[in-house]
Amino acid sequence: MTPHAAKRTVDLQVITEWVTPGARVLDLGCGRGVLLQELAQQKQARGLGVDLDVAKITACVKRGIPAYQGDMMTIMRNFDAGFFDHVICSRTLEEVDDPAAVITEALRVGRSLTIGFANHGYWKNRRDAFLLGRKPRNDVYTTAWGNSRPANPLTIADFEDFCAGQGHRIARRMHLRGDWKTRCTFRPNLLAGYALYELKHG
């Protein structure tokens, strides 16, 4: 397994632990449905994936995972409050237009919202920017500038401030070191490479 692929499975393990058995789960930016398949197998979750790309939807269908092709805000507006037990945004929020609106809507349709993101404040990313004067490029940010998708990178400090400002209650948080495995409890904004949060209503 490549370092990148190994890192991809990390938040899968943590999120699987956090999801309650038999839960109804909405995965925003579900990709090929790997996480939802894991949740179906480990937690008998009833999942629905959302993605923009038809190839991703086809991959989900092949896995037996229901998936909806389209805009995440549009699909969420169709559901009543609390329809889903969990909404998951794993490495998705960096690429959405209005993350605050997505979080608000996800917290409406979901009883809880799990968010996973690479911490842009991690020291190696700061080093790339500060010492090298370059866009971070590593196992996580694999592409050169010209081949990268539009992104709105965030840090742990940004996210904590955001939640405090919006009044979103953080029910759980998990910070992982640069290996995306070891727990990080000291100065996470500098030393954690990956962060996971579970938000619940006020």
Add this chain to the structure above:
Amino acid sequence: MNDAALDDFEAAPAEPGEVGIVAPCDYVSAEPFTFDCGITIPGFTLRYETYGHLNAAGDNAILVCHALSGDHHCAGIHSLSDRKAGWWNNLIGPGKALDTNRYFVACANVLGGCQGSTGPLSTNPATGRPFGVDFPLVTIRDMVRAQHRWLQSLGITRLHATIGGSMGGMQVLQFGVTFPDFVGKLLAFATTAREGAQAIAFNEVGRQAILQDPDWAGGNYPIGGGPRVGLAIARMMAHITYLSDASMARKFGRRQVSERRNAPHPPASPKSGHAFDVQFEVESYLRYQGQSFINRFDANSYLYISRALDQFDLAAEAGSLEAAFAPVTAESLIVGFTSDWLFPTDQNRAIATALLRAGKRASYAELATDLGHDSFLLESPELYDLVRDFLAA
């Protein structure tokens, strides 16, 4: 990939094959059938075709549902001299998405149709003459209930899936609602749970073209006669709604028939003496579509089936679409096509959303095509993959 999947892969033929020469059959039900409108007929006939083999358990069958002007002949050819194969031949066959090595595929001409099934052309036992407009008003649910009776007669215990586009998609949805225990998977493409005003409007223009043709004669025209002009115009207009601006531009553009090597009609034909004979290729194409349609379709059938399309409204009966879907137990795959302006993507999306709101397992995919409503019929490896994977999952 696990070992079982590897075996399946190796057992499959290298290249998709053809179902080859097929022959239609008739199912005759001698039991009375009561339409949704309350009228009972003593029995009915459905003409159908099947491909592949039903397994011992009777549960590997896939029902294919056809659209307004379609019929039971959805794959293979009737004779070696056939120039065209069945209408969904690209999807159905050994090794194809609807793999006839694996599934028993069945398709019947709908009740109210004119390709061998009981419809307005059939003899009214009360008069000994064709029913004409005395035929009971037929609904999508009537079509589905008649098919359910026929499928049971074939020894099918439970459908693996039912699949269809456009009006075929309506039947698929209705099947899932009316016979939830009889079907495992629903595949509905380029369809709607209820038509919008635009689609009804187009159908009405088609009906008016037929009704205003003097040869319609109140619906009591003789077999072989009837409103040929009206039916051809109805077909020409409807055909436009199945295409798109982009596909017509690509296929015809502003090309004129006079540009053909052996141009049969110069713009101002001396034969007709006026300037309004065929000038553009698209005109020639539509006239051909209209003319070939009147040779295979009955005008009254067109009226009945287009009315069934317009009246179809799953939500109306139950109060909401999600309430209508409450009985569904099948898993669904809904596919919309970006260039379909007859049953636009939003209407396909609404089906998937309602199924999901009702707590059902449903997927929605949207294929970017520029071929319009008919996109579901055309060659699309993306669609084939979706169908194959959804049926196997």
